[in-house]
Structures are given as C-alpha cells and as structure tokens.
Amino acid sequence: MDYSHVRDVDPEVADALEGEVGRQQDTLAMIASENHVSEAVLEAQSSVLTNKYAEGYPGERYYGGCEFADDVEQLAIDRAKELWGAEHVNVQPHSGSQANMGVYLAVLEPGDKILSLDLTHGGHLSHGHPANFAGQVYDVEQYEVDPDTGRLDYDAVAEQAEAYDPDLIVSGYSAYTRDVDWERMGEISDAVDAYHLADIAHITGLVAAGVHSSPVEHADFVTGSTHKTIRAGRGGIIMCREEYADEVDKAVIPGMQGGPLLHNVAGKAVGFQEALQPEFEAYAEQTVANAEALGESLKEQGLSLISGGTDNHLVLVDLRESHPDTTGKDVEEALEEVGIVLNANTVPGETRSAFNPSGIRAGTPSLTTRGFDEEACREVGELIYRVVDNVDDGDVKSEVSSRVDELCDAHPLYEELPSR
Numbered sequence: 001m002d003y004s005h006v007r008d009v010d011p012e013v014a015d016a017l018e019g020e021v022g023r024q025q026d027t028l029a030m031i032a033s034e035n036h037v038s039e040a041v042l043e044a045q046s047s048v049l050t051n052k053y054a055e056g057y058p059g060e061r062y063y064g065g066c067e068f069a070d071d072v073e074q075l076a077i078d079r080a081k082e083l084w085g086a087e088h089v090n091v092q093p094h095s096g097s098q099a100n101m102g103v104y105l106a107v108l109e110p111g112d113k114i115l116s117l118d119l120t121h122g123g124h125l126s127h128g129h130p131a132n133f134a135g136q137v138y139d140v141e142q143y144e145v146d147p148d149t150g151r152l153d154y155d156a157v158a159e160q161a162e163a164y165d166p167d168l169i170v171s172g173y174s175a176y177t178r179d180v181d182w183e184r185m186g187e188i189s190d191a192v193d194a195y196h197l198a199d200i201a202h203i204t205g206l207v208a209a210g211v212h213s214s215p216v217e218h219a220d221f222v223t224g225s226t227h228k229t230i231r232a233g234r235g236g237i238i239m240c241r242e243e244y245a246d247e248v249d250k251a252v253i254p255g256m257q258g259g260p261l262l263h264n265v266a267g268k269a270v271g272f273q274e275a276l277q278p279e280f281e282a283y284a285e286q287t288v289a290n291a292e293a294l295g296e297s298l299k300e301q302g303l304s305l306i307s308g309g310t311d312n313h314l315v316l317v318d319l320r321e322s323h324p325d326t327t328g329k330d331v332e333e334a335l336e337e338v339g340i341v342l343n344a345n346t347v348p349g350e351t352r353s354a355f356n357p358s359g360i361r362a363g364t365p366s367l368t369t370r371g372f373d374e375e376a377c378r379e380v381g382e383l384i385y386r387v388v389d390n391v392d393d394g395d396v397k398s399e400v401s402s403r404v405d406e407l408c409d410a411h412p413l414y415e416e417l418p419s420r
C-alpha cells in the first residue's frame with residue numbers, strides 16, 4: 001500500500017498519513033482500545049464500497065446495484081452470529097457509541113430511566129454521561145465499583161436497581177479489569193423488569209475467542225466496537241434476541257443513520273473471518289496473559305493496580321499511593337516522549353479531575369498483535385515504571401526511549417510496511 005495517489009492530489013494529507021504509519025511503527029500503542037488491523041482488513045476498508053449507497057438490509061434495499069453490498073453485509077452478519085452465538089446481528093452502526101444509541105432508540109422513550117456505571121469508575125460516555133446525548137435524553141442514575149476492591153458490588157447494584165426502578169441497565173465497561181458476572185446482571189435487570197444491555201466494546205474479541213465469559217445468553221442486547229480486542233476495523237455492532245430484531249434494525253435505519261459505511265462493513269466481514277480462525281483464540285489468550293504479565297511487573301516495581309490485577313486485556317494503575325505528586329497526565333506525557341502511548345485515566349474515588357486524573361490505563365491488544373509475549377510485556381512494565389518514577393529525568397527517558405526503539409524495530413507492524 002502506498003499513498004501515491006493521495007500525494008499527487010494532496011501532499012499535506014499524504015504527509016500526515018505517512019507520518020502516522022511511522023508513528024504507529026515507532027511507538028508502542030498501549031491505549032487499551034486500540035489495535036492494528038491486518039493488511040486484508042485495511043484493503044477491505046479502503047475499497048470501492050465507499051462509493052455505494054445501500055440503505056436498508058441485505059435483500060431489502062432502497063437502492064439498486066446492491067448485489068455485492070448484500071454479499072458483504074450478509075457475510076459479516078453470518079460470521080458475527082458464529083463468533084458470538086447471537087440470534088440477530090446488525091453490523092451497520094458506525095461505532096460502538098452508535099450501537100448503544102441504536103439500542104436506546106429501539107426500546108426506550110425520552111425520559112426513560114437508565115442505570116449504568118459512573119464514567120470515573122470505568123463506565124462510558126454513551127452510557128448516560130450528561131455531556132452525551134444519552135444523559136440528555138434519558139433519566140440516568142449511576143452505580144459505582146467498590147472503592148476498596150475496585151470490583152463491582154452486585155448486591156449494591158441490585159439494591160440501587162430496586163430503589164431506582166430503571167427501564168434499562170447497562171453492564172460492560174471502558175476501564176474495568178475483572179470478569180463480569182453477566183448472569184447476575186441479567187438477574188438484577190429481570191428483578192426490576194428492565195432491559196439488560198451488555199456493552200462489550202472493549203472485550204468483543206476476548207468474548208468471541210472464549211477467553212472472557214459471554215453475556216449473550218444473559219442480556220437482551222449486546223453491543224460492541226469492532227476495532228479493539230477484535231481487529232475488524234473501526235465500527236460498531238449490535239446483537240440481540242430475535243424478538244428485538246425489527247426494533248433494532250429500524251432504530252439503526254431510519255432511526256439514526258442513513259446508508260451503511262459498506263467499506264467498514266467489508267472490514268468487519270474480513271476481520272470476523274480472521275477471528276474465526278484457530279490462531280485468533282491463541283491471540284486472545286496471549287493478550288490476556290500479556291496484560292497479566294504487565295500488571296505483575298508494574299506491581300513488583302511498587303505500583304498499585306485497581307482490583308489488584310486483571311482478568312482481561314487492560315490494567316488500571318492508581319498512582320495516588322506510590323506517586324502522590326505525579327498525575328496520570330504527567331505520566332501519559334512523559335511516556336509519550338519515550339514512545340509509549342497510553343492514556344491518563346480516572347480511578348474509582350477519583351480526587352483529581354477527569355482531565356488530570358490519578359491513574360493510567362494500559363492495554364495489551366496492540367502489543368500482542370505485534371508479537372509481544374509475557375517476557376516482553378514484563379520488560380515494558382519495567383520501562384513504564386522507570387518513567388513513572390522519573391517523569392522529569394531526561395537521561396532516564398532517553399535510555400527508555402532507545403529501548404522502546406529497539407523493541408519497535410524487533411516487532412514490525414506490517415510485513416510490508418505501507419510507505420512512510
């Protein structure tokens with residue numbers, strides 16, 4: 001892949017695209033929601049399907065010329081059903097947030113009540129934050145994790161649900177490091193006659209590979225992103241029981257979107273095909289093993305992890321005890337200088353602001369795609385610690401940066417690197 005046509009038309013964008021290729025190759029992407037898709041998914045996503053309108057669904061479109069669009073979308077749907085065992089799948093949401101919006105539109109009326117996890121405790125904006133449409137259109141109350149354990153307190157959620165009597169309960173999170181008891185969340189929802197939406201945006205690939213428990217049997221709706229722990233390119237997906245199929249499909253179009261981004265649907269189809277191969281299970285297992293190794297390494301250096309460790313692909317570090325004068329933002333910026341890219345994150349019981357919080361979140365999906373194993377992730381943990389402990393020390397940062405360069409060179413992103 002090269003950007004020669006872009007360069008002819010628009011050198012400024014070509015420079016940015018090539019710069020980004022270099023940036024991705026030369027840094028360690030540890031933002032837990034990022035990954036690297038294959039060349040096959042890249043090709044599908046940049047295909048001529050971007051030219052095609054196909055409002056509607058396979059076999060019932062509002063436009064002509066949709067035979068190949070139908071093939072691609074049906075393949076994505078069939079493969080998704082096989083991966084997650086869902087009765088009905090809609091692969092058209094443009095993102096995970098829109099997948100959630102689709103579910104709300106399908107079964108809620110403005111003013112209905114949502115119970116979801118607070119953002120600073122690991123929830124997501126689209127679960128009803130006041131800055132998001134969901135917080136503006138619906139009445140939202142939020143639960144929290146236990147501040148001592150960093151884990152969900154299901155009894156407390158059940159009590160809160162009983163008192164609040166929500167119409168819909170959201171499980172599934174952005175910064176939660178432990179397996180979720182979906183069955184219990186389903187029971188809590190049933191007890192108050194609420195819909196249960198499980199948002200598996202982060203763990204979509206882990207669930208598909210069977211290395212994380214699945215909510216599909218215990219939730220009315222399951223939503224996800226297709227670009228985090230599964231490498232199917234940027235997009236969203238909704239799964240539901242057959243009884244909600246029509247409402248969900250109508251909520252996506254005409255409810256909230258026009259024509260599907262068929263090039264992205266093609267990326268989903270190809271990425272799902274890759275995820276159906278036996279190697280994907282090994283990838284997902286390695287992702288989790290790597291996160292555990294990273295977490296152990298950080299703990300051995302003296303950092304404190306929310307919940308004490310991880311069952312999935314991410315770790316959440318609470319800096320307050322070990323480095324009370326260092327914020328998550330300080331660490332994020334110092335790490336970016338050495339080529340390790342992750343994000344500052346709030347921690348349960350946050351005492352600073354969301355912009356300058358007390359924690360950092362680090363994930364292993366991208367490193368695992370690049371072939372990092374547990375030993376390499378332990379070393380990355382050591383490098384991270386050296387920077388956390390020396391955010392203002394140029395000599396330390398320069399040493400760490402050199403080692404990051406070596407690690408990046410030893411783990412090329414693409415066999416044939418797109419032009420840079």
Ligand SMILES: Cc1ncc(COP(=O)(O)O)c(C=O)c1O
Pocket residue numbers: 033095096097098123124126172173174175199200201202225226235236
């Ligand atoms: C739990 C959860 N839901 C939804 C989303 C939104 O996904 P997207 O960025 O695809 O809209 C995220 C993103 O990180 C997430 O963590």
